Amino acid sequence: MADVEFRKVRKAWGKVVGVADLDLSIRAGEFVSLLGPSGCGKTTTLRMLAGLEFPTSGEIRIGGRTVNDLAPGQRDIAMVFQSYALYPHMTVEENIAYPLKKRGVPRGERGPMVARVAEMLQLGPLLGRKPRELSGGQQQRVALGRALVRDPKVFLLDEPLSNLDAKLRGHMRAELVELHRRLGRTMVYVTHDQLEAMTMSDRIAILEGGVLQQFAPPQEVYREPANRFVAGFIGTPSMNLIDGQLAQTGGRWRFEAPGLALELPALPPGTPGGEACLGLRPEHIAFGSGPLEARVALVEETGHETIVVVELPGGLRLTGRTAPGMALRPGEALRIAPDAAQAHLFAAGPSGRRLNAPAAGPGRAAASVSVPASAAHAGEPS
Amino acid sequence: MARRVLFNLFAWSIVLAVAFPLFWMIVTSVKPQFELFRRPPTFLPDTVTFEHYRTLLARTNFMIYFRNSVILSTVTTFVVVFLATLGAYSLVRFRYRGRESLAFLVLFTYLLPSVVLIIPLYLMLVSLGLSNTILSLVIAYTTFALPYALWLLRSFMAGVPEDLESAALVDGASRLGAFRDVILPQLLPGIISTALFTFILSWNEYLYALVLVNSDGARPLTTGVMSMLISAFNIEWSLLMAASVMMSVPLIVAFAFLQSYLTRGFGAGGVKG
Amino acid sequence: MPAPRPTALERQYARLGVLLIAPTVLVFCAVIVYPLVSAIYLSLFQIFTPTLQGSWVGLDNYRALLARGEFWTSLQNNLIWTVGTLTLQILFGVAMALVLHQNLWFRSLARSLILFPYFVSTVVAVLVWKWVFNDLYGILNHFMLTLGIIDWPIDYLGTMPNAMISIILVGAWKYFPFVVIAVLARLQTIPEALYEAARIDGAGPVARFFDITLPQLREVLVVIILLRAIWDFKEFDLIYLMTGGGPVIATQTLPLLVYKEAFAVNQMGMASAYAVVMMAIMLAFMIVYIRRTRERG
Numbered sequence: 008m009a010d011v012e013f014r015k016v017r018k019a020w021g022k023v024v025g026v027a028d029l030d031l032s033i034r035a036g037e038f039v040s041l042l043g044p045s046g047c048g049k050t051t052t053l054r055m056l057a058g059l060e061f062p063t064s065g066e067i068r069i070g071g072r073t074v075n076d077l078a079p080g081q082r083d084i085a086m087v088f089q090s091y092a093l094y095p096h097m098t099v100e101e102n103i104a105y106p107l108k109k110r111g112v113p114r115g116e117r118g119p120m121v122a123r124v125a126e127m128l129q130l131g132p133l134l135g136r137k138p139r140e141l142s143g144g145q146q147q148r149v150a151l152g153r154a155l156v157r158d159p160k161v162f163l164l165d166e167p168l169s170n171l172d173a174k175l176r177g178h179m180r181a182e183l184v185e186l187h188r189r190l191g192r193t194m195v196y197v198t199h200d201q202l203e204a205m206t207m208s209d210r211i212a213i214l215e216g217g218v219l220q221q222f223a224p225p226q227e228v229y230r231e232p233a234n235r236f237v238a239g240f241i242g243t244p245s246m247n248l249i250d251g252q253l254a255q256t257g258g259r260w261r262f263e264a265p266g267l268a269l270e271l272p273a274l275p276p277g278t279p280g281g282e283a284c285l286g287l288r289p290e291h292i293a294f295g296s297g298p299l300e301a302r303v304a305l306v307e308e309t310g311h312e313t314i315v316v317v318e319l320p321g322g323l324r325l326t327g328r329t330a331p332g333m334a335l336r337p338g339e340a341l342r343i344a345p346d347a348a349q350a351h352l353f354a355a356g357p358s359g360r361r362l363n364a365p366a367a368g369p370g371r372a373a374a375s376v377s378v379p380a381s382a383a384h385a386g387e388p389s
Numbered sequence: 390m391a392r393r394v395l396f397n398l399f400a401w402s403i404v405l406a407v408a409f410p411l412f413w414m415i416v417t418s419v420k421p422q423f424e425l426f427r428r429p430p431t432f433l434p435d436t437v438t439f440e441h442y443r444t445l446l447a448r449t450n451f452m453i454y455f456r457n458s459v460i461l462s463t464v465t466t467f468v469v470v471f472l473a474t475l476g477a478y479s480l481v482r483f484r485y486r487g488r489e490s491l492a493f494l495v496l497f498t499y500l501l502p503s504v505v506l507i508i509p510l511y512l513m514l515v516s517l518g519l520s521n522t523i524l525s526l527v528i529a530y531t532t533f534a535l536p537y538a539l540w541l542l543r544s545f546m547a548g549v550p551e552d553l554e555s556a557a558l559v560d561g562a563s564r565l566g567a568f569r570d571v572i573l574p575q576l577l578p579g580i581i582s583t584a585l586f587t588f589i590l591s592w593n594e595y596l597y598a599l600v601l602v603n604s605d606g607a608r609p610l611t612t613g614v615m616s617m618l619i620s621a622f623n624i625e626w627s628l629l630m631a632a633s634v635m636m637s638v639p640l641i642v643a644f645a646f647l648q649s650y651l652t653r654g655f656g657a658g659g660v661k662g
Numbered sequence: 663m664p665a666p667r668p669t670a671l672e673r674q675y676a677r678l679g680v681l682l683i684a685p686t687v688l689v690f691c692a693v694i695v696y697p698l699v700s701a702i703y704l705s706l707f708q709i710f711t712p713t714l715q716g717s718w719v720g721l722d723n724y725r726a727l728l729a730r731g732e733f734w735t736s737l738q739n740n741l742i743w744t745v746g747t748l749t750l751q752i753l754f755g756v757a758m759a760l761v762l763h764q765n766l767w768f769r770s771l772a773r774s775l776i777l778f779p780y781f782v783s784t785v786v787a788v789l790v791w792k793w794v795f796n797d798l799y800g801i802l803n804h805f806m807l808t809l810g811i812i813d814w815p816i817d818y819l820g821t822m823p824n825a826m827i828s829i830i831l832v833g834a835w836k837y838f839p840f841v842v843i844a845v846l847a848r849l850q851t852i853p854e855a856l857y858e859a860a861r862i863d864g865a866g867p868v869a870r871f872f873d874i875t876l877p878q879l880r881e882v883l884v885v886i887i888l889l890r891a892i893w894d895f896k897e898f899d900l901i902y903l904m905t906g907g908g909p910v911i912a913t914q915t916l917p918l919l920v921y922k923e924a925f926a927v928n929q930m931g932m933a934s935a936y937a938v939v940m941m942a943i944m945l946a947f948m949i950v951y952i953r954r955t956r957e958r959g
Binding site: 393396397400401403404405407408410411413414417425426428429430472473475476478479480482483484485488491493494496497498500501502503504505506507508509510511512513515528529531532535536539564565589592593595596600610611614615618626629630632633636637640643644648651652 | 672675676678679680682683685686687689690693694695696697698700701704714758761762764765766767770772774775776777778779781782783784785786787789790791793794796799801804808835843892895896898899902903916917920921924925930933934937938940941944948951952955956
């Protein structure tokens with residue numbers, strides 16, 4: 008068990024920056040996900056940790072030891088690849104035994120160790136087969152087995168579930184969490200799937216354009232996104248992000264956008280006015296009553312809930328979610344109530360930082376919403 | 390159905406027309422000498438005889454040429470494939486200054502005509518005292534076989550997933566260990582294919598053999614068989630055809646057993662880049 | 663910002679990479695780069711082959727060769743040969759690939775038979791064709807006479823334009839399989855859905871060929887043409903063995919001229935100059951090909 012630390016780690020190919028001055032401290036035994044869209048630098052970060060890519064500058068430490076100059080094999084890590092990277096010419100047994108062989112474990116001791124892993128992953132009957140004779144799920148298990156057979160300090164997993172079908176993926180998610188709980192080893196998990204990151208991790212590191220956006224536990228990332236990028240990236244359906252004007256009049260903060268005006272709870276002193284971005288999670292918009300006029304644009308029934316897209320008189324669209332069974336038809340007019348107490352506020356720009364403190368609790372404080380006069384008239388159903 | 394039969398007849402008559410000279414070579418080689426000059430010529434020999442093969446093996450230098458060709462092509466293939474396998478691994482999987490220029494140089498020499506190199510090579514090998522030796526031909530053949538093999542293997546090497554090597558490194562192997570344990574087994578079909586091509590290329594080479602060797606002791610099949618044509622007062626076509634068939638034996642063997650490797654090499658060669 | 667310093671591991675890997683390529687580089691320098699440079703250097707001398715005695719003549723060889731009719735004739739022959747045989751290879755190769763792409767009986771046998779000429783030694787090919795072309799007992803003259811196409815046996819290799827036509831045909835026969843295999847490989851990757859869509863849109867077989875097959879083959883055809891143009895241009899064995907450049911110099915191409923100048927006329931300096939000029943001409947094709955390969959690689 009060991010902690011992992013990135014200190015000002017930078018990776019650049021000429022002018023192209025893959026990872027920019029990354030500072031990240033992973034505690035021993037922690038399950039950390041590196042999450043972000045493709046090309047955000049998450050895989051590069053993992054490969055640098057593994058010793059498969061070389062940082063342009065900065066320091067990487069595992070268990071307090073700088074590993075920059077160590078070969079992958081000397082770092083005491085194990086890795087599961089997205090492609091599984093099973094050795095095609097070796098049997099399952101030989102695949103799993105390979106790390107032992109390379110580390111000089113005597114032949115006689117390898118058998119029991121392989122058998123133990125095979126039992127844990129239910130690979131027993133497959134030991135004599137070649138990888139190409141296995142299903143995707145089985146290959147995945149073998150890749151896992153090859154990582155588990157030793158007792159490395161850190162496990163690295165590079166999108167290990169992305170090649171599985173949805174059902175198997177859900178099953179393996181639970182199994183990996185269970186595995187982590189049982190082994191208590193440090194795990195670094197790269198994924199582009201926020202569901203995986205949210206359900207499995209102790210903490211999530213969200214990367215975009217090679218820059219670390221936020222590093223926090225899943226619930227905090229969801230409830231208190233550090234900036235506009237994280238706010239938009241985490242959550243399905245995505246948070247509504249509305250560009251508008253923030254102004255302070257008589258000690259009260261007000262956010263205005265076409266068709267929408269919202270009075271906000273107190274903001275920290277020194278908050279700048281002017282252009283800003285308001286974020287509203289779909290679940291923080293109530294339908295049926297409220298101060299805002301809207302028209303239903305789109306209804307998606309998923310079964311356990313209904314996703315509703317409404318259009319405000321100014322043309323702004325908001326996504327909300329309600330319990331199933333609410334009979335809504337596109338074109339229908341209705342009133343909505345955004346929950347201003349749960350609103351997030353970000354500085355203008357694509358990665359504007361967070362401006363307000365998070366809401367105190369999950370409760371819905373009464374919103375004080377007023378409708379701009381012009382919008383109210385324009386939105387009158389004819 | 391009728392259309393299919395018609396199409397097959399049409400297609401096969403073209404295929405057979407293309408293959409006709411080869412058929413004719415074999416037929417001629419087993420005809421008695423007198424039957425060659427019969428008019429009209431017989432399509433299938435009236436009498437099949439192997440006397441020309443016997444003459445070829447017993448009374449000419451053919452066996453010496455054949456032995457020379459086998460040694461020459463085998464040595465060239467081993468040397469070239471060994472060098473090119475290591476070189477291709479380096480070119481595809483390592484980063485160092487000058488790597489790009491080297492890849493460019495390989496491609497350039499792959500296209501370079503032999504006649505440009507032949508004069509300086511001739512002078513060089515003469516001054517080294519190597520003229521009229523099989524070794525001189527091995528050296529000369531390297532000039533076209535090495536770029537060729539490198540180019541082919543580079544493309545095969547690029548087809549081996551990089552993750553496999555990465556996995557082996559994480560599992561504790563060194564670079565060379567990963568090469569031996571993981572890459573080499575994956576590369577094997579490519580190596581066989583490259584070796585096959587290199588061998589055939591060396592087996593068929595003519596120009597260097599013509600310029601660098603003029604003693605029967607070191608002469609390979611290509612120039613050797615041609616010298617039989619030129620030196621004969623009366624051209625014995627049956628004998629030459631028998632020699633041609635014998636000369637094509639390694640090729641026929643390759644076709645019979647290793648055809649998939651031949652086609653694979655084609656794809657990796659020039660066309661895919 | 664301090665200049666990025668590679669890690670010890672990175673440097674160790676780079677050293678290993680250099681070590682692995684080192685033998686190849688040494689061999690390259692010894693047998694390719696050095697001779698290549700010498701060829702250019704030699705072209706500035708006048709050298710008598712048997713004695714290897716030379717004297718510096720500067721660019722005189724180049725001036726002389728450009729003024730010589732033989733150079734221009736050879737270049738012209740070289741171009742006729744290349745264009746002629748290349749055109750036939752491409753046309754016949756594409757057609758044959760289309761045929762072999764169909765559901766043919768014993769397809770793999772047919773493919774082997776087609777492939778054979780490409781792999782067979784040029785020496786064998788030439789011997790066989792010389793026997794087929796033989797004016798008295800050759801099977802070709804027999805066919806032609808029987809079919810009544812000709813009244814008198816033809817001399818295929820000893821007269822013009824027969825000799826040029828003959829070598830072009832034999833060249834096409836020997837090298838078209840390369841085109842077949844390359845095109846066939848590409849044909850197999852064209853999605854069947856494209857043809858189905860065209861069929862639904864009412865395209866006949868001819869329209870399907872021009873609207874789908876040909877555009878899909880464009881890329882690979884360009885590469886094949888470049889590569890074969892380079893290889894055909896430098897062909898020595900086939901022409902030398904078929905006609906020796908004759909009658910007189912009617913089928914003599916630049917590679918044959920280089921050989922003759924060096925080892926028959928015994929002027930190595932002049933021969934080198936020919937070789938250098940020939941390479942310069944080929945360089946145009948080579949650069950285009952290398953550019954293309956690099957873009958896609």
